[in-house]
Amino acid sequence: MNPDLVRLLALQGDQTLYSSLFARSYFTNNIKGKLCPTLGCNHAVLVESGKTISRFTCKCLFTFCYRCLQESHEPVSCAVANCWAAETVKQTQNWQAVFLRNCPICEQSLQVNGENKHMRCPSCNYHFCKTCLCSWLENGHWAADYFTHICTEVKLIEVAEISEDRAIASKELNRYQDTLEHWHDIDRDQHQTLGKLLTLQLAELKILAEKQGLQLSETSFVTDVWLQIAECKRVFKWASVYDYYILAFKDKNRRSLFDDLSRQGAYVMAHLCTVASELRKFIATDAPAAEFQDFRERLCFKSSVAKNFFKNMAIAIQRGYTDMKALRTVLCSRESVQRRPAEEDVGTSSRVTRSADVTSEWICEHCSFPNDNTAARICVMCYH
Incomplete structure (x- = not known):
């Protein structure tokens, strides 16, 4: 349809809707x-x-x-992210297998009441055992006014396969619920970080710029840092999904590497958040320019460490590396290619190599990643 004709004949609201749909x-x-x-x-x-x-x-x-x-959803693929979104359907079926029983008489679904084996159908008033599904009074004995039902061995053998499937479903459901709770905790934390960034952009960065005599555009580094913090939390969130599905591989080496990278990533993010928390002081008080410049340099440095580390952590997970040695070899080649020109000009005193008889590796003080002793003294994980 001709846009001029729409502007000529349509109402203002329809014109706005047409323009939006056309775009x-x-x-x-x-x-x-x-x-x-x-x-x-x-x-x-x-x-x-x-x-x-x-x-x-x-x-x-x-x-x-x-x-x-x-x-x-880095470090997981689109396919894994889709599997995670559909996991609710599968776990709903597991929940039904664990916590629902069908009445043997009228087939109405009833929710299991804790550890109590005695169930009563409200529809037909049938009393039965949740384990063997037999009539509650079929086998057992009275003790005063209370009847204790005893499942017969024949019935237990009949439902043994169902009970085994139910135990497997219960185990899978518990693992999923733990992962989902962890995922939601990090997701909530990530959104709180973005909410804090929105607050900074709406008001507090203007105050910071006035107190430090800066243009508002010169405070963009704060936005970049808070986006990086949110990015770190997002990688952790989806790494928990990787952790959920990695059990299918049953690879202890891959599990060990993942745990090491997760621990190092938490170390990096904690240091970044600690420095970022100092921003409040410069918004609330008139701090000296030299002190603010020092804070800015430290904050940008920690943000750079986090950016490089979590980028390489995502690569390590995506490519499925199983040991630290193979990861170091690949990252070392990447680091030599991606190293900034300024880093190439750094004197050899900052990148000396320890002799092999001292130690087989050295630990980066910025990200705690263990580097090969034969490599230059620049961390292959965070490039610092």
Whole structure:
């Protein structure tokens, strides 16, 4: 339809709706552009010719996967993220197997009441045992006014396979609930970080700029740092999904490497958050410019460490490395290629190599990653 005709004949509200739908239609089948999937957000991203991206952070602060348009889910693939989204359906079935029983008479579903074996159907008033599904008074003995039901061996053998499946379902359900709770805790923490960033952008960065005599654009490093903190938490959140599915591999070496990287990542993020928490002092008081400059350098440095570490941590998980030695070898080659020019000009005194008879590796003080002793004294994980 001709846009001029719409402007001529349509009401103002219809014109606005048409303009919005017309703009969105441009991105429907355009592989070079995507609309932000956030509800109510009208921003879009266009990729320059010859370039590819895997994820993008919109102006609304939502970071999404460019392929599946879900929240960015590195270090797991789109397929694993979809499996996690569908896991609720499977675990609902496990919950039903563990906590529901069908009445042997009328087939009505009844929820199990804790450890009590005695169940009563409210529909037909049938009393039965939740373990063997036999009539409650079929076998047992009275003790005063209380009847104790005893499951017969024949019935237990009949339901043995069902009981075994139920035990497996219970184990899977418990593991899923633990992971889901952990996932939601990190997700809540991540959204709190983004909420804090929004508060900073709306008011507090202006106060900081006035107190330090800066242009508002010169405080953009604070936005970058808070986005990096949220990114660290997002990687941890989806790493928990990787941890949930990694048990299928039953690979102890891969598990050990994952645990080591998780511990080191927590160390990096804790140091970044500690320095970032000092921002409140500069917003609330008139601190000297030299002190603020020192804070800015330390904050940007810790943010750079976190950015490099979590990027390499995602690569290690995605490629399925199983031991620290193989990971160090790959990262060492990447570090030599990606090292900044300024780092190449650093004197040899800052990158001396210890002799092999002293120790086989050295620990980076910034990210606690164990580096090979034969490598240059720049950490292959955080590049510092």
